[in-house]
Amino acid sequence: MNGRRHTHSVGHSHGKEIDYHQNPFIVIWEVTRACELKCVHCRADAQFIPDPRELTYEEGLKLIDDIYAMDNPMLVFTGGDCMLREDLFELADYAIQKGMRVSMVPSATSNVTNEKMERAKEVGLSRWGFSLDAPRADIHDPFRGVAGSFDLTIEKINILNELQMPLQINTVISRYNYEHLEDMAKLVGELKAVMWYIFLLVPTGRGQIKDCITPLEHEKIFIWLYHLSKTAPFDIKTTAAQHYRRVVLQQKMREHKIEKGEIHYEDTITKDVASMIDGLKRAPKGVNDGNGFAFVSHIGDVMPSGLLPIIAGNVRETPLAKIYREAKVFKDLRQPDNYKGKCGVCEFRHICGGSRSRAYAVTGDYMESEPFCVYIPQVLRSKHQSNCFGDIQ
Secondary structure, rough: OOOOOOOOOOOOOOOOOOOOOOOOEEEEEEEOOOOOOOOOOOOOOEEOOOOOOOHHHHHHHHHHHHHOOOOEEEEEEEOOOHHHHOHHHHHHHHHHHOOOOOEEOOOOOOOOOOHHHHHHHHHHHEEEOOOOOOOOOHHHHHHHHOOOHHHHHHHHHHHHHHHOEEEEEEEEEEOOHHHHHHHHHHHHHHOOOEEEEEOOOOOOOOOOOHHHHHHHHHHHHHHHHHHHOOOOOOOOEEEOOOOHHHHHHHHHHHHOOOHHHHHHHHOOOOOHHHHHOOOOOOOOOEEEOOOEEEEEEOOOOOEEEEOOOOOOEEEEOOOOOHHHOHHHHHHHOOHHHHHOOOHHOOOOOOOOOHHHHHHHHHOOOOOOOOOOOOOOOHHHHHHHHHHHHHHHH
């Protein structure tokens, strides 16, 4: 049914329900596009120096106020390299003093000093994310475009662990590291991460479709991740890999011999130990681009996500809440029943929905089917069977 609203008793604050038509679960703010790395997959095509058009400190405070007013969603500072934003910790402190849950994802460069990590802990940062894409320097460094990046990242992670700040490790899975994920998982555990955040490459920005793994390889990784999640000392979360939720649900249905109607959105979560450490709960239901998720660029442009570069408005001209609630692209993305192709008829569309970013990157239409999913929805299988029987008759 069109216009179906997804709510859940676990709210942003005070136990309120979340209505993704009204408020996002998470907002990503690209505080700067400046970065010293040259990652081959960079969706931002980052530059070495800050853009003079970046949101000012005063505009940043207003943005934080507007985000907080949307029922206090989770806030993540990203970039580029957010460490190149000089007022970063002042902005973080302002948000945390309001009672917001804030994390950041800086690049592991010389800009990440011991003093800055100590400052992050002092202001009350909930979690610190570092990108690590392989278990060895000879794989990670070419992917990030800078020699020595792997060793520097490990060094910074060790310091972070000494400070006892919760660590999230982000890994982009692509053709570069697909064969090394077993060793990567071991390293994530050894580095004492509370969360392994898996990104499946979307061919946008510098990312190329030739670097993406195949649909079947996606499926194999998801099944492997599900079984890993049962024993790993860290939680696993995915981005641009919404069909992992479908795989988790299918695995649980097989294990417990239950029907689809007997399992709920939150049941697709394997565990959430990380939130017990830093309070950053994962979404209790299917967040997708523009559906529980919003991205604000360094110059204030609002998009469904950083990987879906369709500008819906600018916070300098229009309040974030108005853009999120009323812009056509956001409203479209919150209607899984209107998705095209197999995604629109899939029985898992309200839990999964496919990556809208990847659909847009590959087809030019954000409502099209997830192009890297091997699953055939039940209704299409039934229709095919009916056609076959009709031919026999």
